[in-house]
Amino acid sequence: MTITTVSDVLTTRADELRALASVNEELGKLSDETVQIMRESGVMKLLAPVEYGGTRAHPVEFAETVMKLASLDGSAGWVAGVVGVHPWELELMSPKLQEEIWGESDEVWxxxxxxxxxxxxxxxxxxxxxxxxxxxxxxxxxxxxxxxxxxxxxxxxxxxxxxxxxxxxxxxxxxxxxxxxxxxxxxxxxxxxxxxxxxxxxxxxxxxxxxxxxxxVARKAGKTEPIHRLPFYSIFPVGLTSAVIGIAEGALQAHMDYQRERVQINGFKSVEDPYTMYAVSEAAGEISASRDTLLASINRLYDTVAAGGEISLEQRAVARRTQIQAAWRATNAIDMILSRSGGNGLRLNNPVQRFWRDAHMGLAHAIHVPGPSYHGAILTEIGVEPAANLVWAV
Missing domain, CATH: 2.40.110.10 (Butyryl-CoA Dehydrogenase, subunit A, domain 2)
Incomplete structure (x- = not known):
């Protein structure tokens, strides 16, 4: 299944996924209906072994798909970003284990x-x-x-x-x-x-x-595909950060839909308020930049290994910094959006507030803690060998 097919399914079922977001929140887990749509789309198989129905897709394709899903429902996107990466690691492990997991059904998560x-x-x-x-x-x-x-x-x-x-x-x-x-x-x-x-x-x-x-582990398993020559910390964080960016894109879309007809307390339409529109446009630019920098960073790493090269510690560290910064940048943009939504933007029937909460929860994940990764990145650029606890973070 190609990324076009996956995206087409998600686009076709977009209204259903948006409507199910509040259902999933109430349940405290994904509904069976959401899971079925995700299975039908193939999003969970993008990084899975071809022997078990997967595609070993380019990581940019995986990231873009997670963003799409997260823009419709943050929780569904987050599950896809986390659980969807695991087949990448499992393909490096024992064939016996892979058969135990997927032998009877390649839909197993x-x-x-x-x-x-x-x-x-x-x-x-x-x-x-x-x-x-x-x-x-x-x-x-x-x-x-x-x-x-x-x-x-x-x-x-x-x-x-x-x-x-x-x-x-x-x-x-x-x-x-x-x-x-x-x-x-x-x-x-x-x-x-x-x-x-x-x-x-x-x-x-x-x-x-x-x-x-x-x-x-990849070398011992004889895995030479570019996707398996990426370091763990160059592939695992991708799904989580992509989910945060997708959540920001969903927040932006919901906010623009809300602002289109909104009339402020002073009687002016929001679209006629240059201050509000400036802030929303700035937030849109920040979210777009977050997306572009993350995808460009992934492409650089993938192109390096696809050309037969090795990813240096500096490249790894800088990519981790880029990934973390993209998540923080997108989440800060949602803060800008919410602060221009008025009191009605915080009503529980307004999806903007749910996207805002989802993004901040995603940002709290350990993979988005900036300190050690930022420290390690700048040391490698200066030419100083980072300590072991910093190397671990990149």
């Missing part, structure tokens, strides 16, 4: 998170695994989960210095905490807690995070 909120203790043939994770986006509609873990020692305590794993677990081995997602924004993502209590995980369902970040 795999959730996360990657934060090491559990410990995997080595035993014969694999690991004993326990933990409690927050923020498992889209977990209600997923049949597997990728979880971050500390590697444990013989006593089950994290080894020192810490080593991190990504561990893949089937739905029967974890519990979803249903009442654990009570938040201000992105309510429809259903990003609930999951718990695992002393489960055995075969060795082939885990991989070393450091090897993944360094590209060793």
């Amino acid at each position: 795999v959730s996360s998170p990657y934060a090491p909120m559990g410990t995997a203790t080595p035993v014969e043939g694999g690991y004993r695994f326990s933990g409690h994770w927050q923020f498992s986006t889209g977990t209600d509609h997923s049949d597997w989960v990728i979880l971050g873990a500390f590697l444990g020692d013989s006593e089950g305590k994290p080894v020192q210095p810490p080593r991190f794993l990504h561990v893949v677990v089937p739905r029967k081995d974890y519990t979803i905490i249903d009442d654990s997602w009570n938040v201000v924004g992105l309510k429809g993502t259903g990003s609930k807690d999951v718990v695992i209590d002393d489960v055995f995980v075969p060795e082939y369902r885990a991989l070393d995070q450091a090897e993944l970040f360094a590209g060793e």
Whole structure:
């Protein structure tokens, strides 16, 4: 399925997706109707293996599709941006695991998170695994989960210095905490807690995070496609930032629809108010610039590996800074929009306020924390080797 087909489906079903956004928010997870539209569109298969119905699409195509979906429903776009990246990583793992996940149905979703909120203790043939994770986006509609873990020692305590794993677990081995997602924004993502209590995980369902970040996992798997030669932190953040930008585009469109007929308290139409229109136009320019800079950055990285080159630490770091800045820039633009919406812009039946809440929730994700990434980026440009904690952030 090509990006044109995906976009066509989303465009055709746009009114339905917009209408379902408030339903998803009320449910605290995506509705079955929204999930079905997403499945029909193919958005979740853009980065999936071709052997299981995927397309291994260009990351720009993935980003643009996530933006489109997020502009209709922020929560649906966020789920696509997070869960839609996981097939990229799973294709680097054991073929046996891929067959377990997608062998019977290539529609299976795999959730996360990657934060090491559990410990995997080595035993014969694999690991004993326990933990409690927050923020498992889209977990209600997923049949597997990728979880971050500390590697444990013989006593089950994290080894020192810490080593991190990504561990893949089937739905029967974890519990979803249903009442654990009570938040201000992105309510429809259903990003609930999951718990695992002393489960055995075969060795082939885990991989070393450091090897993944360094590209060793892709090399060992014999993956030479450009999409798999991108560093983890050059592909994983793309979906999340694309969702934030798409949310900003949705906010802008909803705001313009609202302002078109709005009459201000002084009796003037908003479209006749040069101050309001200036601010809205400035916000529109900021959102457009956010989109363009993110996509250009992705293209530069992809073109480098497609031409047979290697991505340097400086390139990685600058791309991460660009990605983070794009999210902040787009969200700041939504603030400008909301401040020109008047009291009616904050009514719960006005989608502008939901987009505003969704964007700020997305900006709070750890992938959008600017400090370490900005620090690491400027050090590489100055020619100073960043410390390990900064390198990790890029």
